Amino acid sequence: MTLRQFAFKNIRGKWHQYTAYFVSSAFTVMIFFMYAAFIFHPYVIDGDVHRGVRSLMIACEWIIVVFALFFIHYSHSTFLKSRTQEFGLFMLMGMTRAQLIRTLFFENTIISILSILSGTVLGVLFSRLFFVLISALLDLEDPIPFHVAPAALGVTCLSFFLIGVLMSALSLWRVGRSQIIDLMKEKRQPKSLPVFSKWLVVVSVFCLVSGYALAWFSGTAILITMFPILFLVIAGTYLLFTQSSVAFLRSIRRNRRILYKHTHLITVSQLVYKLKDNARVMFVVAVLSAVVLTASGTLYTFYDGMTSQIVKMTPHAISLTAQGGERDDGVHPDTVESILAEHGLTVSHQYRVVGIAGEIAQKGDRVPVGDAPLIISNKTYNDLAQQVQVDSLKVERESTVIVNPFARMGDATVDLSDIRVKAGDEEVTLSPQALRTEAVLNQGAHTDAILVVNDALFEQLAEHTSAEDLIVSYGYELENWAHSLKAVEEVEALLPEERQQHLTSRVQPFVEVKQIFGLTMFIGLFVSVLFFIAAGSMLYFKLFTEFQEDRQQFTALKRIGITDGEIKKIVTTQIGMIFFLPFGVGVVHAAFALKTLGDVLMVPVWQYAAIITGIYFVLQLAYFLLSRYAYVKRMAHPTSLPS
Incomplete structure (x- = not known):
């Protein structure tokens, strides 16, 4: 039997250990290839795709390369550690050190080639769907056609082959330096009862509580407190798994009422050793889970939150304003409606508002009103409020309600003291009775803020206002506004250049956000899933490293009467702790990080966080169930090796 044949038989016999590594590596290669196919696509290089999009893809490729270096090195090291006795036996039976290294190198090379081929084939198959999704996110007129760039194939295969060879060489260097006696005795070293330091337990609690408190109360000062928070939380997490977990289980061992129920004695006694042995891996997985959840939640919050904010700040799909009363110095409404109809856009409702261009003569330093507010009547506001579904109001004589979507409700710096407003040649003192942050008009050139006044007072001001100081605004809400970009651009092209800023639409900022944040979220989710699979794979590798023990x-427990059902229950509890404890810690870390993000952006993030956490919990549960199934099956058939 040649060394290559021997390597093939080893892979077949230990395929259960290689499965998670192979699947994760193939998935990594697939993602890398799809990004490379986009980067080297002729349409992307010479077409209409913005250079920033291609640069973002290239940055992601580097992230994947760094991740692959770390992941493959860890995988190889774990495999080698689980087979030390096997290597010692090979050398005891006459295999030279050079032959052992060559055999292992063949094994790693075969797995690398299989994962590269599988990942590349999957990448080619899914590239068409990938290009369709990217085209939809970028709103490209002509979708990116399917094309397999030879450069993408070359870069993918060469990059991952070199990574595999380099990481194999580093891992095999350790085996080459080991002695036979060390390899044979490595797994037979007796384990002492894990110990912990009470002071380090206190330090872990202090670090986590301090980090959480800083994150909770930092608010907009997060840029200053970010690095102290990271240091405290990471240090606290490491000590949590290496010290606090042991302290907790040791305390359970002293509680006889818990310990002597059912199979708790065996479960807890083994968990003390397992958590201590797996502490570093669980720490890394917890940090990875926190990073993945926080990054995914942040991207989703930005994308969905920015979209919601655009809808909130732009209550009408398209709006035009003109200063000068009834003069038609812009595009006539009939022309706008004709263009909308040509593009198949349905108008759900429309409005026409006549307001007064006001001027602030005197105000306090912190009054949330710009220098040139738009003055409208109480009735006009209520009509608009009904259309955009916000509460109506009643303004008293000599009073006003300030409408400013950019003001923050509850902000201690907001001042609602009296203001003097000039409308035409009339000056009045108004007492603000309320501040509203719901937008009822698009924020355009003539709407720094809106002052809503009593109907009678508005008529009085209008009498002293010339036509030049009147502002006419009209607009439309569209049922299918997300597809109105071409119509809006056509209307904008009809306006004189100096008046184009008087047209505001919801679709233009929406498309910008969709292209920037939507694509970022799409790419980020792929990378996050990659990291998440790696975290699960690390636990899977560690689980099977300890399988023989x-x-x-x-087997010894079954001899003294433990049933198969009880063994499955013990295994499920232990694997569940190893999988879900770091995930739970990562969720808590991510919750505080996203809460801080919500404070900075002034948007509720819990809904987004719950959605992202739910998705990743389902993925974690699936990984746990598959790992448990493989572990229990292997336990039931320990000698079932292929011939």
């Missing part, structure tokens, strides 16, 4: 323990 666990099998011997459970």
